Amino acid sequence: MAEPPPPDVAGFACPAPLRDRPQIVMGHGGGGALSQDLLEHIFLPAFGNPVLDQRGDSAVLDVAGLLADGGRLAFSTDAHVVQPLIFPGGSIGELAVNGTVNDLAMSGARPLSLSAAFILEEGLAIAELAGIVSRMAAAAERAGVSIVTGDTKVVERGRGDGLSITTAGIGVVPAGVELGPRQVQPGDAVIVSGTLADHGMAIMSVREGLAFEAAIESDTAPLAGLVAAMLAACPWLRLLRDPTRGGVATSLNEIAAAAGLGIEIEEPAIPVSPVVASGCEILGLDPLQVANEGKLLAIVPADEAQAVLAAMRAHEHGRQATLLGRVVAEHPGIVVMRTALGGSRVVPMPIGEQLPRIC
Secondary structure, eight states, X not given: OOOOOXXXXXXXXXXXXXXXXXXXXXGGGSSSHHHHHHIIIIIHHHHOOTTGGGOOSSOOOOOHHHHTTSOEEEEEEEEEOOSSSEETTEEHHHHHHHHXXXXXXXXXXXXXXXXXXXXXXXXXXXXXXXXXXXXXXXXXXXXXXXXXXXXXXXXXXXXXXXXXXXXXXXXXXXXXXXXXXXXXXTTOEEEEOSOSSHHHHHHHHHHTTOOOSSOOOOOOOOOHHHHHHHHHHOTTOXXXXXXXXXXXXXXXXXXXXXXXXXXXXXXXXXXXXXXHHHHHHHHTOOGGGSOOSSOOEEEEOGGGHHHHHHHHHTSTTOTTOEEEEEEESSSTTOEEEEOTTSOEEEOOXXXXXXXXSOO
């Protein structure tokens, strides 16, 4: 039998990408020398710590001593696909850390360690990746956590929007801390830690090319320290929630539904900076439905509200904390706003997503 003709390879080439190329290429996701280049020159210098430096397929953490006194393990995960990757006040790197740290903190946990998975698009500038990784490392240091394991994949040009990051984290909830909708009672106070809609409007100001008298910056920040101060002032906190996608309106509606109680808020008490209020008005957005990345909602016993507010205002991430409203037995599952004119209206949960790709 005659040998088949050799394949026609005219026009095909398989050059080895140079290690000093300025952009991500598919070879960076192949597990070989180029992958090691990213690890050695981008990720390990930024995130290096004794656990990550082991370079195992998983991170081995000793938490037995932390759980011996009745503490419990908290675990959370989050994905981040924000556009643009860098925006006023932050980047996808800060969001990736703070988003997971804050999810852990809302259970009362002290965050310990994170994992991070990077999906890189072919053509992403390596200098841009390095800058984002550096900002992410700085955010982890501020939050008091280590990035102890991770992964990197590369997708073809046009399939990845540059970069997306998934983080997961663990933390320890101290003994005696019980936060959740079952703890909420009629008469409890509703507190918000600061001005609303800053993050969402910072993203929109860049996307829409809006110029305001003052710059709008994202509020992205780690909130575990603020939560610790609140718990020290009042170990009997009922519930904590960070109002990210869907904003305060979504979070309050979720709380009311889960607790089987109503919530009433006061319109004059809603904290919105003048420049953010102007931006929302221009774009026809409700500040209650716009995302935040460095704020929290707290439900606390009414007689502890002033002590909690004082503790929050003494912390850098709670200086503008304010009493927003109260929990009521009436209209269970429904959030009502008392307006400045003395009327009232229902605050609905948003039906869809007002601002896509904001976190």
